[in-house]
Amino acid sequence: MDKRVASESGVSVETLSVSYGARTAVDAVSLAIPKGKITVLAGPNGCGKSTLLRAIRRLHPAKSGRVLLDGLETGRLREKEIAREIGLLGQSPSAPEDMRVEELVRLGRFPHQAMMQPWSAEDATAIEDAMFGTGIGHLRDRRLGSLSGGQLQRVWIAMVLAQETDVICLDEPVNHLDMAHQIDCLDLVSRLNRERGRTVVLVLHDLNLAARYADLLVFMKEGRIVEAGLPRDLMREDLIASVFGIQCRVIEDPVHERPLCIPMRNSSPRFRPVE
Amino acid sequence: MLVALPAGQGRLPLLYAALGLTLCLMLLGSLLLGYRIYSPAELWDALAGTGGEAGTVIREYRLPRAVVAPLVGAALGVSGVLVQTLSRNRIASPDTLGLNAGASLAVVAASAGLGISSLAGLSLAAAVGAFLTSVLVFAVAATAGGLSPLRIVLVGVTFAGLMNALVEVVLTVNEAELQQLLFWLAGAFVDRPLNLVARSLPLLAIGGVLAAMLARPLDALQTDDTTAQSLGAPIRLVRIASFIAVSLLTGASVAMAGPVGFVGLVVPHAARVLSGSRHSRQILVAALIGAIYATGADILARFVIFPTEAPVGAITAVVGAALLLVLLRRRAA
Numbered sequence: 001m002d003k004r005v006a007s008e009s010g011v012s013v014e015t016l017s018v019s020y021g022a023r024t025a026v027d028a029v030s031l032a033i034p035k036g037k038i039t040v041l042a043g044p045n046g047c048g049k050s051t052l053l054r055a056i057r058r059l060h061p062a063k064s065g066r067v068l069l070d071g072l073e074t075g076r077l078r079e080k081e082i083a084r085e086i087g088l089l090g091q092s093p094s095a096p097e098d099m100r101v102e103e104l105v106r107l108g109r110f111p112h113q114a115m116m117q118p119w120s121a122e123d124a125t126a127i128e129d130a131m132f133g134t135g136i137g138h139l140r141d142r143r144l145g146s147l148s149g150g151q152l153q154r155v156w157i158a159m160v161l162a163q164e165t166d167v168i169c170l171d172e173p174v175n176h177l178d179m180a181h182q183i184d185c186l187d188l189v190s191r192l193n194r195e196r197g198r199t200v201v202l203v204l205h206d207l208n209l210a211a212r213y214a215d216l217l218v219f220m221k222e223g224r225i226v227e228a229g230l231p232r233d234l235m236r237e238d239l240i241a242s243v244f245g246i247q248c249r250v251i252e253d254p255v256h257e258r259p260l261c262i263p264m265r266n267s268s269p270r271f272r273p274v275e
Numbered sequence: 276m277l278v279a280l281p282a283g284q285g286r287l288p289l290l291y292a293a294l295g296l297t298l299c300l301m302l303l304g305s306l307l308l309g310y311r312i313y314s315p316a317e318l319w320d321a322l323a324g325t326g327g328e329a330g331t332v333i334r335e336y337r338l339p340r341a342v343v344a345p346l347v348g349a350a351l352g353v354s355g356v357l358v359q360t361l362s363r364n365r366i367a368s369p370d371t372l373g374l375n376a377g378a379s380l381a382v383v384a385a386s387a388g389l390g391i392s393s394l395a396g397l398s399l400a401a402a403v404g405a406f407l408t409s410v411l412v413f414a415v416a417a418t419a420g421g422l423s424p425l426r427i428v429l430v431g432v433t434f435a436g437l438m439n440a441l442v443e444v445v446l447t448v449n450e451a452e453l454q455q456l457l458f459w460l461a462g463a464f465v466d467r468p469l470n471l472v473a474r475s476l477p478l479l480a481i482g483g484v485l486a487a488m489l490a491r492p493l494d495a496l497q498t499d500d501t502t503a504q505s506l507g508a509p510i511r512l513v514r515i516a517s518f519i520a521v522s523l524l525t526g527a528s529v530a531m532a533g534p535v536g537f538v539g540l541v542v543p544h545a546a547r548v549l550s551g552s553r554h555s556r557q558i559l560v561a562a563l564i565g566a567i568y569a570t571g572a573d574i575l576a577r578f579v580i581f582p583t584e585a586p587v588g589a590i591t592a593v594v595g596a597a598l599l600l601v602l603l604r605r606r607a608a
Contacts, residue, residue, distance in 0.1 A: 059504055083507025090501035096363075099497065099552045106553075110495045111507035115488060163506070 010035030010199055011056060011086075011167055016065035018048075018055045025051040027223035028065065033216070035166075038193050038200045040210040043220035044244055049203045050091070052220070053169050056201065057088040069167070083111035087165040091172050093156050097145030101155050104144060105130055108162030130162035133196070134188060150181035157188065167199045168192075175205070182206075186213050207244070211235050212258050219243045235259035287556065290549060294563040298345065301570040305341040306333055309577045340464045342472055344573040344587075345566035347464070347528040348538055350479055352565020353486050353558055354524040355539030356546060360493045360554070361517045363424040368540035369525040371428055373435035375534035377408025378526070379460055380438040380445075382533075386456055387449040397459065398471055402478075402530035408434060409522035413515075422514050423500075462535035462588030464573045475527040482523030483562075489517055490554035497552060535588045537595030538565055544602045568594075 011033040018026040026048045033039045033056075041049040054060050056067055058074050067074045069085055077085070087108075095104055108130065109123045131137045134154045144152065153173065160168055170189065174182040190213055193200045204210040210217060211231040218228040221243050227234055235250050246263050253260040307313050313321075313329050320326030321333035351369060358367050369375060381404020385391040391400065416422055416430040442460070446453060495508040503510050528535070546561035572590040579585045 054501075057505060059501065079509055080507040083505065088501070088505040090499065090505070092499070093502045094499045095502075096365075096497055096552060098547065103552050104498075107495055107498065107502075107506060110491065113491065115491065160505075 010070070011201075012068045013052070013056065014066050014068065016052070016055060016067060017063040018051050018060045019063050024063075024223055026055060029220075029223075029225055030065075031218065031225060031228060033167075033199065033201060035199050036193070036197045037215035038190060038202065038213055039216040039218060040202045040204050040214035041218045041220060042204055042207060042210045043226075047220040048223040049218075049220050050171050053171050053201060053203050054088070056167075057086045057169055058082055059088065080111040083163065083165075085165055086167040086169060087160040087163040088169040089156055089160050089171065089173060091175060095144055097143060099144050100140070101136060101142050101144065101147070102127070102131070102140040104155055105136075105140075105158045105162050108159040108164075111163060126164055127158075127162045130158040133161060133192060134158040149177055150184060153177060153181070153185050154188065157185070157192075161192065165198075167201065169201045171203045172205060173202065174209070182209065189213070207235075207240070207261050208253075211260070212253070212256055231259055235261060287550075290560070291563070294560065294567065298563060298567050298570070301567050301574070302341050302345065304574050305344065305570050306337045308574055309337065310582055336466075339467055339469050339472070340573055341570070342469065343467045343531050344464045344570040346472065346475075346479060347532045347535060348542075348565035348567070348569025349562040350482065350524040350528040350565070351535065351538040351569070352542035352546065352561035353483065354521045354528075355541075355543040355565075356554070356557055356561045357486060357489070357493070357517045357521050357524075358539065359543050360496060361424065361514060361521070362428045363497070364428055365544070366540065367428055367431075368537075369521060370435060370534075370536060370539065372431035372521065372525075373408050373412055373433075373438060374405045374522060374525045375529060375536065376435040376438035376442070377411075378402070378404040378529040379442050379534055380404055381407070382459060383442050383445045383456060387445050392455075394466070394468070395471065398474075398530040401533065402475075402526045405526035405529050406522055408438070409518060409526075413518050422511065427514075458586060459533045460588075461586030462533040462591075463576075463584075463586050464532050464569075465584055467531055471531060475531050478523045478527035478530075482520045482527065485516060485520040485523070486558055487555075489513060489520065490558055493517065493554040494552070533588065535569065535591055537588075537592045538569055541595040541599050541602075542568060544599060548602060548605070 013029055013031045015028045015030055016026060017024060017028050029052060041052060043049050051060060055062060058067070062075070074082055105127045109126060112123065131140060134157055136151065136154050136158055139147065139151060139155070144155070147155065173189070174185050177185060186209060189200060189202070192198055202213070214231050216228060217231045217234045219226040219234060219239065226243050227239060237248055237250050240246065240248050240250070240261060245266060247265050249262045249264065250259050251262065306318055307315070311332065313333065317326055317329045318333060321330035324330070354369050358369055358372060359365055362371070378401040381400045382397050385397060385400035391397060412427070412431050412434055416427045446456065492508045492513040495503045495506045496510060496513055500510060542561050542565045545564050546557050550556040550560040569591065572594060573587050576585045576587045576590045579590065
């Protein structure tokens with residue numbers, strides 16, 4: 001499926017800064033995102049993790065610095081070119097309720113089609129493949145409004161999958177889902193990563209889910225990367241306290257053999273109860 | 276007419292054929308039915324250039340209507356699809372963008388202020404009014420923060436309200452030509468010479484081609500901005516181009532027939548039910564349904580207060596409201 005020659009580089013971010021007006025949301029961040037792995041960006045609200053994700057897909061212009069994709073500067077790519085390389089699913093994607101599942105998945109083919117070009121066999125294969133891979137084939141004629149939250153999230157992921165990009169960015173994909181569907185969704189993402197070799201970049205709020213699914217975990221605070229590394233190395237009580245402002249105990253999850261954080265009390269002085 | 280066919284691949288040619296046939300029947304009806312009802316034989320003679328009085332009536336009065344009505348209906352149907360996708364709002368229509376109000380104001384102002392009373396003059400004023408309004412709405416929406424769908428609707432509704440109020444003011448102050456202007460303001464296909472159509476035709480053609488070219492990006496624009504952008508759709512460019520297409524199509528139709536309400540609101544709903552959410556199909560189906568709807572309404576307008584002609588805009592509004600209620604009930608069920 002991947003037509004490009006394999007390269008070790010993947011996506012790399014070089015001293016990238018992004019600002020909203022006067023406020024700097026991402027401040028001179030450098031990060032190498034390993035190809036074929038799952039990278040998870042984590043950090044407190046407003047730390048710039050979503051902005052970094054969107055800037056990797058060039059949805060926000062860089063104030064300075066650059067993003068390289070297999071050594072190629074993404075700033076030079078045309079809209080459809082970059083959309084064939086990097087897919088992104090936002091925090092709360094929306095589409096008309098009376099749209100049918102297959103119609104939404106088809107939208108993933110948009111960057112592969114010229115203006116008046118007819119639907120190709122390749123397009124058809126890609127959407128069948130995406131629907132099969134996400135297990136939504138039986139839903140194809142259903143209207144989006146009739147789906148459950150978990151089903152809907154699978155449909156959106158299928159749309160991004162149909163885009164056939166090497167890199168897939170998901171911004172808080174499990175935000176609105178219950179526990180069972182959170183695991184279901186992230187298992188799906190991790191399976192797609194393993195079986196299809198897609199590079200995945202996730203923004204996740206839940207630190208334990210982040211530690212469980214990440215190959216590379218990135219902690220951000222105030223627009224900067226505090227530390228990036230293996231979950232085992234990052235899930236330290238002192239580091240979590242300084243990044244997330246919470247005192248915690250880290251134990252090993254006996255099932256997945258990954259670190260598990262048990263939050264105890266807010267360590268930030270702002271939230272200390274008056275004694 | 277509105278049988279709920281699922282939008283499967285196989286049924287699509289059938290749908291186009293059914294709509295095409297319905298349109299042909301409507302056109303035939305538009306030529307034959309009216310104050311006098313003619314036979315197909317008389318129509319044949321008339322089209323051959325003979326047929327005496329019947330021939331004259333058909334050629335001079337019925338034929339222009341049978342050309343103007345479907346063109347206006349198709350243009351408004353397509354522009355309704357564009358507006359609803361552009362604004363991500365299913366109750367939006369060219370009226371929502373203030374285009375009809377702008378055209379009305381321009382016509383009333385031209386009549387009261389400049390003393391223009393010829394049909395060609397008023398029709399030019401209408402087109403200019405629609406264009407200026409679209410530029411105004413677009414400029415305000417764009418400068419006040421980035422062309423968001425909600426902002427486009429809010430700005431449009433605001434200007435529509437303002438301009439309609441101004442129309443009332445001018446009409447109240449200037450009662451002399453009230454009767455003629457009121458009829459114009461309700462929209463009508465009566466007494467529109469074919470050269471008026473010829474002048475609007477290029478606008479319709481450009482608007483239609485533009486709409487067809489925008490079909491695929493508009494599919495992507497049905498999603499939120501982040502998704503549409505991630506898919507590689509140049510959303511700003513698509514919005515600007517759609518706006519141009521809408522103002523061309525609406526401007527041309529308002530110049531031909533005045534502000535015919537409700538077509539641009541109802542037709543996209545019917546088109547979506549029949550053809551699904553893909554714009555390549557939706558636009559074509561909306562054009563056909565719009566043509567059928569406007570032609571049908573024009574026939575009906577000849578009979579509801581027989582022998583007097585009712586303004587077609589009133590018919591499209593009444594029928595349209597009923598149709599919309601049925602469609603909304605179907606959606607809810």
